[in-house]
Amino acid sequence: MSARAGIVVTGTEVLTGRVQDRNGPWLADRLLELGVDLAHITLCGDRPADIDAQLRFLAGQDLDLIITSGGLGPTADDMTVERVARFCGRELVLDTALEARINDIVTGLMARFPGVDAAAVRDANRKQALVPAGATVLDPVGTAPGVVVPGTPEVGPTIVVLPGPPRELQPMWSAAVATDAVRAAIAGRTEFRQETVRMFGLPESGLADTLRDAERDVTGFDRLEITTCLRRGELEIVTRFEPQDAAAYSELLAVLRDRHGREIYSEDGSSVDEQVAGLLTGRRLAVAESCTAGLLTARLTDRPGSSAYVAGGVAAYSNGAKTELLGVASGLIERFGAVSEPVAEAMAAGALQRFGADTAVAITGIAGPGGGTEDKPVGTVCFTVALAEDGSSARMLTRTSVLPGGRSDVRERSTTVAMHMLRRALLGEG
Incomplete structure (x- = not known):
């Protein structure tokens, strides 16, 4: 069995959702890179009894390492170091060299705030x-140092205490x-391998059937840790395994290819966004969208260098x-309605001309909550991709989908359909 770890994320602001936890997922990725098996991530507020409860729980889970994030500041609700010391049966002692380093940092910061009582601030940071x-002691990146408390047979695992702000936690981790x-x-x-397969156009139930059959037919299937996730209409299959079980993963991949070859679009973990960015090299793209509030344009331009292939976009809601x-x-x-394939094609053609592009994507639809009809219910979306080659008329790929969910679901799924x-x-697949 590999080394095992648990993470405690502290902070009432995180517990209540005012601040999104970025440390837990980031630390999980770092542990995976190290070959450490993450058993638990827990979340609690800034209350002594709750922090103690998380430490007791994780210490009882046969772990080698516990990592905490948050609660290292100078205010009364920052109590993680104190609770960890108490849990480990260790006295809190003043590190005078550390105190001097913190004072130097605080003095530099206070120079920007004239009138602040520097002595009071230094006392608070003590x-x-x-x-x-x-x-x-882990040297502070901001003003808060981290600490590593060695584990003992009597108390349990080693505990790493890190600050809450990601900009401080991440450099301190190394x-x-x-x-x-x-x-x-x-x-x-243990050195683990992790492989990711991505699919589009397959319901989760279809994949579940395939995995049940693979469990029966693939030798060593039980040694593969498989996680599936449905997100924005795509299926992500992440498989984690030890190197000696690579043959079992190869068998599983062969089953997935045989059953769902058309739906698989990535076997190396690359996203559709990354693939499209590569395929657009040397091309000039324009976007015309209605019902998606500019989300497709934003998605296409959410990466460095996108200006090399995205000429621009128009979000046009009204008929005018x-x-x-x-x-x-x-x-x-008037003849076909704003949500129709002829209008989607005309929008794509208009985007090509307006931006002098050779590639265009158009979306027009009904995202809801109102506005649908019996013939065109809420969720009806028409898509066109237009490709112009060598000055000839554009080749159009057009389809209509009825997408489930509320307004935000329809919008997000529409951008995914358009990307695919x-x-x-x-790719010339049509």
């Missing part, structure tokens, strides 16, 4: 220099891993905007 006896206590705690780690900005004939809208249509068109 508590950050109190560390458990025998702990290793220092923590380099300490003798952490290296000893994770000495039994479609006519004025994209050149869609008003008679076409664009990918297929650029």
Whole structure:
């Protein structure tokens, strides 16, 4: 069995959702890279009894390492170091060298705030220099140091105490891993491999049937740790395994290819966004969207260098905007309706012309909550991808989908459908 770890995220602001936890997922990825098996992530507020309860729980889970984040500041609700020291049966002692370093940092910060009582601030920050006896101090990135408390047979696992702000926690993590206590705690780690397959156009139930059959037919299936996730209409299958079980993963991948070859679009973990960005190299893309509030344009431009292939986008909700900005004939809208395949194609053609592009994506639909009809219920969305080659008329790929969910679901799923249509068109798959 590999070394095992648990994470305690502290902070009432995180517990109540005012601040999103970024540390738990980030630390989980770092542990995976080290070959450490993450058993639990727990979350609690800034209350002594609750912090104690999380430490007791994790210490009883046969772990080698516990990592805490948050609660290292100078205020009264910052109590993680104190609770960890008490849990480990260690006295809090003043580290005078650390106190001097913190004072230097605080003095520099206070220079920007004239009129602040520097002595009072230094006194408040003095508590950050109190560390458990025998702990290793991790130099502060902000004003709060971290600590590593070595594990003992009597108390339990080694505990790494890190600050809450990700900009402080992340650079401090490498220092923590380099300490003798952490290296000893994770000495039994196992090198895991992790592979990701991504699919589009397959219901989760279809994948579940395939995995049930694979459980019966694939030798060593029980040694594969498989996690599936449905997100924005895509299926993500993450498989974690030890190197000696690579043959079992190869068998599983062969089953997935045989059953769902058309739906698999990535076997190396790359996202559709990454693939589309690569396929657009040397091309000039324009976007015309209605019902998606500019989300597709935002998604396409949410990466460095996107200006090299995205010329621009138009979000046109009203019929007048479609006519004025994209050149869609008003008679076409009157005849077929704003949500129709002919209008989607006209929007794509208009985007090509307006931006001097050779590639265009158009979306027009009914995201809700009102506005649907019996023929075109809420969730009806028409898509067109247009590709112009060598000055010839554009080749159009058009489809209509009825997408489930509320307004935000329809919008998000629409951008995913559009991305996959664009990918297929650029690959020449139609």
